Amino acid sequence: MLVEELHLDPEVARTLREQGIEELYPTQSATVPSVLQGRNMVVAVPTASGKSLIGYMALLRAASMGQKGMYIVPLRALASEKYEELKAYEQLGFRVAISTGDFDSRGDSLAGYDIIVATSEKADSLLRHSAAWISKLSVIVVDEIHLINEPDRGPTLEMVIARLRKLIPNIQVIGLSATIKNSAEIAEWLDAEHYTSEWRPVELKQGVYANSEIFFSNNERRAVRKIEEDVWSLIHDSLSNGGQALVFVNTRKNCESAAMKYRSQMRKLLQEDEDAEAVSDEELQDDLEEPGEMSSRLKDCVKSGLAFHHAGLTNSQRRMVEKLFKERKIKCLFATPTLAAGINLPARTVIVRDLYRYDSQLGSTLIPVMEVKQMCGRAGRPRYDPYGEAIIVAKNREMASFVLEEYLLGDVESIRSQIGNERSLRNHVLSAVATRLANSMGELRDFLALTFYAYQFDLEALEDAAVDALDYLRTNGMVTGEGEEFRATLFGKRVSDLYIDPKSAITLRKLISEFRKGKELGLLHGICSTPDMIPIYARNSDSEMLLEVIDNRSGEMILSFDDAEDDMLYLSELKTAMMLKDWIGEEREESILKRYGIYPGDLRNKAETAAWLLYSAEELAELSGSENAAEIGRIARRVEKGVSERLMDVASLRGIGRARAIALFSRGFRSRGRIAESTEEELMRVPGIGAQLARSILSQARRGRRTQEAKESGDSIPKDWFFDENS
DNA sequence: GTATGAAAATTATAGACAGCATGTC
DNA sequence: CTATAATTTTCATAC
Numbered sequence: 001m002l003v004e005e006l007h008l009d010p011e012v013a014r015t016l017r018e019q020g021i022e023e024l025y026p027t028q029s030a031t032v033p034s035v036l037q038g039r040n041m042v043v044a045v046p047t048a049s050g051k052s053l054i055g056y057m058a059l060l061r062a063a064s065m066g067q068k069g070m071y072i073v074p075l076r077a078l079a080s081e082k083y084e085e086l087k088a089y090e091q092l093g094f095r096v097a098i099s100t101g102d103f104d105s106r107g108d109s110l111a112g113y114d115i116i117v118a119t120s121e122k123a124d125s126l127l128r129h130s131a132a133w134i135s136k137l138s139v140i141v142v143d144e145i146h147l148i149n150e151p152d153r154g155p156t157l158e159m160v161i162a163r164l165r166k167l168i169p170n171i172q173v174i175g176l177s178a179t180i181k182n183s184a185e186i187a188e189w190l191d192a193e194h195y196t197s198e199w200r201p202v203e204l205k206q207g208v209y210a211n212s213e214i215f216f217s218n219n220e221r222r223a224v225r226k227i228e229e230d231v232w233s234l235i236h237d238s239l240s241n242g243g244q245a246l247v248f249v250n251t252r253k254n255c256e257s258a259a260m261k262y263r264s265q266m267r268k269l270l271q272e273d274e275d276a277e278a279v280s281d282e283e284l285q286d287d288l289e290e291p292g293e294m295s296s297r298l299k300d301c302v303k304s305g306l307a308f309h310h311a312g313l314t315n316s317q318r319r320m321v322e323k324l325f326k327e328r329k330i331k332c333l334f335a336t337p338t339l340a341a342g343i344n345l346p347a348r349t350v351i352v353r354d355l356y357r358y359d360s361q362l363g364s365t366l367i368p369v370m371e372v373k374q375m376c377g378r379a380g381r382p383r384y385d386p387y388g389e390a391i392i393v394a395k396n397r398e399m400a401s402f403v404l405e406e407y408l409l410g411d412v413e414s415i416r417s418q419i420g421n422e423r424s425l426r427n428h429v430l431s432a433v434a435t436r437l438a439n440s441m442g443e444l445r446d447f448l449a450l451t452f453y454a455y456q457f458d459l460e461a462l463e464d465a466a467v468d469a470l471d472y473l474r475t476n477g478m479v480t481g482e483g484e485e486f487r488a489t490l491f492g493k494r495v496s497d498l499y500i501d502p503k504s505a506i507t508l509r510k511l512i513s514e515f516r517k518g519k520e521l522g523l524l525h526g527i528c529s530t531p532d533m534i535p536i537y538a539r540n541s542d543s544e545m546l547l548e549v550i551d552n553r554s555g556e557m558i559l560s561f562d563d564a565e566d567d568m569l570y571l572s573e574l575k576t577a578m579m580l581k582d583w584i585g586e587e588r589e590e591s592i593l594k595r596y597g598i599y600p601g602d603l604r605n606k607a608e609t610a611a612w613l614l615y616s617a618e619e620l621a622e623l624s625g626s627e628n629a630a631e632i633g634r635i636a637r638r639v640e641k642g643v644s645e646r647l648m649d650v651a652s653l654r655g656i657g658r659a660r661a662i663a664l665f666s667r668g669f670r671s672r673g674r675i676a677e678s679t680e681e682e683l684m685r686v687p688g689i690g691a692q693l694a695r696s697i698l699s700q701a702r703r704g705r706r707t708q709e710a711k712e713s714g715d716s717i718p719k720d721w722f723f724d725e726n727s
Numbered sequence: 728g729t730a731t732g733a734a735a736a737t738t739a740t741a742g743a744c745a746g747c748a749t750g751t752c
Numbered sequence: 753c754t755a756t757a758a759t760t761t762t763c764a765t766a767c
């Protein structure tokens with residue numbers, strides 16, 4: 001179908017043509033006309049088959065009628081990707097915004113925008129804050145709607161959809177899904193049309209490799225020349241035909257060791273290829289320069305034309321690796337599932353090396369068919385590759401026939417609502433009550449009736465579980481009111497707004513009242529014991545050291561080891577707390593990474609989460625009138641930046657983080673005042689500070705001197721912790 | 728007693744959202 | 753088809 005047959009606004013049609021979209025893909029032709037009539041739609045098709053455009057059309061239709069639309073995605077990185085794509089439509093006069101936890105469009109409010117891209121949690125948070133513009137939404141596009149099946153994050157997505165449908169009964173819902181067994185059931189739940197297809201713009205050949213031979217699902221076979229070992233043979237096969245390879249493995253360690261292992265072969269291969277473009281030194285210097293052994297291994301690999309990609313990399317390292325792969329300066333990439341469902345990074349050849357993955361609950365398990373399909377779906381770059389090839393590696397013939405049967409020809413799993421669990425209900429029941437969506441059991445029931453759970457299973461059971469959650473919230477002072485009517489307390493409302501788990505809030509409350517000077521470790525440990533923080537893993541060999549800390553520093557703790565339900569878990573929490581303590585000490589990052597056996601990405605993630613929880617603790621402390629609020633706030637800011645008490649003054653300058661604060665301090669610039677008295681030339685002699693930054697911090701320091709005193713603020717008014725109600 | 732090396736036992740294991748106020752080389 | 757790689761400990765053997 002041609003774009004002009006859609007009878008679009010001529011301006012919209014012209015913009016599409018400018019992007020090279022003249023003719024729609026079959027998937028789009030089959031769905032866009034209905035979408036443009038305002039119908040609900042669930043589209044379950046492979047990745048990279050032009051799903052997003054279906055959503056964009058719905059958003060553009062709404063915008064051209066003066067209404068708002070929201071595009072909901074599961075990852076921050078995806079939000080940026082969609083935001084960049086949607087910005088192309090700003091020339092039509094529409095305004096596009098992005099809103100995620102770490103990045104917001106400039107401007108005070110989202111009210112002035114026509115299209116808003118947000119993560120599911122951010123969308124939930126916006127709903128909790130009851131922004132007035134929400135009622136102006138006329139369409140939501142839910143990308144990767146099958147993630148409703150995720151135990152941790154699925155409930156949020158499901159609740160956001162249910163809430164928006166409750167709030168705006170006529171809202172148009174576009175659900176974009178991977179191919180799953182029961183996508184029709186999702187469509188029925190949403191009163192939507194249902195479309196599913198296996199069509200892709202690039203042909204995909206899927207096969208199993210065993211004994212130097214690939215067996216394709218279409219019954220073709222191909223022998224692969226064996227070079228040293230199986231995986232390298234497959235990579236070599238693809239690369240020597242001008243392709244790129246993306247190899248999925250099951251652990252970070254495997255990911256790195258595989259990349260390291262093939263460096264020399266890769267270099268040899270690159271030397272034979274004349275038009276191979278090497279990675280320049282500047283690129284290596286600027287963007288991959290991070291402390292730690294992993295970072296130097298990564299640099300080593302990139303120089304050889306291959307790389308690894310997992311969540312232990314910092315975000316800048318990840319973006320850099322992705323960019324180099326897109327530019328074809330990296331020919332072969334080993335990845336954990338980070339790349340399976342993440343941003344769009346296709347390769348000619350996808351190799352699935354491992355089908356088993358360790359699960360802390362179940363031990364070693366086969367990974368879901370859906371996930372393998374997602375990985376395989378990354379094969380074949382539209383417009384560049386003639387076809388894509390996805391190959392699953394099997395140990396032997398028996399395994400190969402199992403793989404063919406179950407993974408290549410078999411059904412994809414069904415998805416199930418996950419909101420029934422305790423954690424999900426205490427979170428979302430609180431938010432429903434706090435936003436006045438549900439003021440009584442009847443209203444709560446009406447709301448729950450709109451969930452996929454109620455559609456798929458049974459509203460009665462859900463209601464019973466919700467009553468339990470409500471009791472929990474009541475006994476812990478977050479919900480009040482007897483009998484039929486209930487409402488959130490001030491405490492409950494704040495917990496909902498801060499977006500923390502009610503269970504975390506209860507821990508924070510204890511920490512706030514029992515925190516004293518000298519109990520920083522205890523505070524940090526308490527933060528690490530909340531369900532919102534996933535602690536770093538404590539190895540067996542860490543136990544001795546950790547138990548010693550418990551013996552010698554029990555005075556610094558707030559939650560004691562003796563009361564712990566799970567000893568190993570307590571040790572993990574304590575280890576995480578100690579890592580954070582070092583982070584806000586002046587320990588070198590490199591030695592922290594080594595001491596705790598973690599990667600730079602983990603350190604940043606834990607610090608970010610801890611800073612958020614400490615900020616929440618500060619807010620709750622203020623709410624209760626606790627005198628600990630200010631001190632907890634200071635620790636929150638230190639964790640955010642990773643600096644010690646004495647570095648705080650210098651680190652409060654914009655552009656100065658951990659490393660530069662230490663560098664400045666050690667060269668005598670110990671305060672903003674001291675910096676204000678210096679010159680740009682002097683500052684530039686400090687490593688890591690260039691001309692631009694020197695000018696910026698100098699002017700900040702000088703300006704800051706004048707406004708310092710004005711910033712002193714008064715104490716908060718003490719309020720009853722438990723029973724103070726919403727007005 | 729101790730050096731050596733192979734075999735056996737043990738250890739460890741993917742990912743990533745949110746508050747709030749603004750922006751480095 | 754409830755895995756596997758890396759690391760540490762154990763143990764047999766030779767000197």
